[in-house]
Amino acid sequence: PRRVLFDTDPSPDDAVAFLAALASPDELDVLGITTVAGNVPLELTTKNALKALELGRRTGVPVYAGASAPLVRKLVTAEHVHGRTGFDGYDLPEPTMRPQAAFAPDAIVDLVMSLPARTVTLCCVAPLTNIALAMAREPRLAEYLEGIVLMGGSMSEAGNITPAAEFNFYVDPEAAARVFGSGAPITMIPLDCTHQALITDARLEMLRKAGTPVGDAFYHLLEFNKRFDRSKYGWAGGPLHDATVTAYLLQPDIFEGRHVHVDIECSSVLTLGASVVDWWGVTDKTPNVTVLRSMDADRYFELIFGRLLRL
Ligand code: BDR
Numbered sequence: 277p278r279r280v281l282f283d284t285d286p287s288p289d290d291a292v293a294f295l296a297a298l299a300s301p302d303e304l305d306v307l308g309i310t311t312v313a314g315n316v317p318l319e320l321t322t323k324n325a326l327k328a329l330e331l332g333r334r335t336g337v338p339v340y341a342g343a344s345a346p347l348v349r350k351l352v353t354a355e356h357v358h359g360r361t362g363f364d365g366y367d368l369p370e371p372t373m374r375p376q377a378a379f380a381p382d383a384i385v386d387l388v389m390s391l392p393a394r395t396v397t398l399c400c401v402a403p404l405t406n407i408a409l410a411m412a413r414e415p416r417l418a419e420y421l422e423g424i425v426l427m428g429g430s431m432s433e434a435g436n437i438t439p440a441a442e443f444n445f446y447v448d449p450e451a452a453a454r455v456f457g458s459g460a461p462i463t464m465i466p467l468d469c470t471h472q473a474l475i476t477d478a479r480l481e482m483l484r485k486a487g488t489p490v491g492d493a494f495y496h497l498l499e500f501n502k503r504f505d506r507s508k509y510g511w512a513g514g515p516l517h518d519a520t521v522t523a524y525l526l527q528p529d530i531f532e533g534r535h536v537h538v539d540i541e542c543s544s545v546l547t548l549g550a551s552v553v554d555w556w557g558v559t560d561k562t563p564n565v566t567v568l569r570s571m572d573a574d575r576y577f578e579l580i581f582g583r584l585l586r587l
C-alpha cells in the first residue's frame with residue numbers, strides 16, 4: 277500500500293477523507309494525521325480529528341497537532357459553513373484519545389525522512405501552514421516526498437471565501453505559495469472539481485440506509501453542511517471537497533486534468549490567495565502542478581461512501 281499522511285482541519289468533509297483512507301488498507305497505509313487551524317481553531321480541529329477516529333474505531337493512528345495560526349496572517353475560520361464546533365449537526369462523544377506530544381510539522385519531517393525517499397505522499401485538505409513549516413525545517417523534504425495531493429484553489433469557479441479565492445489558500449496564501457514553489461510533485465484538486473461533487477439527498481440516503489454508527493453520524497453531519505450550501509448557492513447539496521484527495525489516490529481515472537504552472541497570489545488585497553493557473557500555457561513557466569479540472573461524481577460517491585461504510 278501507498279504510504280500517506282493526512283494534514284487536515286476537520287469539518288466533516290475532512291473526516292470523510294481520512295476515514296475513507298483508513299478503510300482502504302489494501303491501497304493506503306495512513307501513517308498519521310496532522311491537524312492545523314482552519315475551518316475552526318486548532319483545539320477544535322484536533323478534537324474533531326480524534327472524535328472522527330473514535331467513531332470509525334481507528335484509534336491506533338497517531339494524531340499530531342500543528343500550527344494554530346497561519347504563517348504571517350490572522351486566522352480566518354469558517355463557522356458560517358460548519359457551525360461553531362466545526363462538527364455541528366451531530367453530537368459525537370468527547371474523545372478519550374490524546375494527540376501525540378510532537379508538533380505536527382516536526383512529526384511530518386521525522387516520519388517522511390525516516391522512510392526511503394519518495395515513498396510518502398502528503399494528503400493536504402486544509403490551509404498549508406504545517407507543510408510550509410515542515411519544508412522550512414527540512415529543505416530536502418520537498419524532493420524526498422513521493423508527492424502532495426491537495427484540495428485547494430480554484431481555476432474557473434471563482435472563490436468560496438472571497439470572490440477570487442478558495443478557503444484553504446486564502447487562509448494561508450504564503451504557505452500555499454511556498455509549497456507550490458518547493459519543487460515537490462503536486463496534484464491540486466480545485467473547486468472546479470469539487471463543485472461537481474454535490475451531496476444530494478439521494479447520495480446522503482446511502483449513508484442513512486446503511487444504519488451503522490458511521491453512516492448515521494455522517495448523514496447528520498453532512499446534512500448540516502447542506503443547509504448552508506442550499507441557501508447560499510441554491511444547489512441540491514453541498515460539495516464533498518476533501519475526500520476527492522482520497523478518491524484520487526484510490527482511483528485516479530475518476531479525474532481529468534493537466535500538468536501546468538500555478539502561482540499563488542500573496543499581495544493583492546482583492547485577489548489574495550487566488551490560484552493563478554496557466555491552463556493554456558501562455559507563459560513559458562515550467563509546469564509545477566497537475567491540476568484536476570473535472571471528475572465523475574457518481575463514481576466518486578460510490579467509491580468514497582462505500583469505503584466509509586466499511587468502518
Ligand atoms: C475547503 O475548505 C474547507 O472548509 C473544506 O474542508 C475544504 O478543505 C474547501 O474550500
Ligand code: CA
Nearest residue numbers: 285290401402
Ligand atoms: Ca478541510
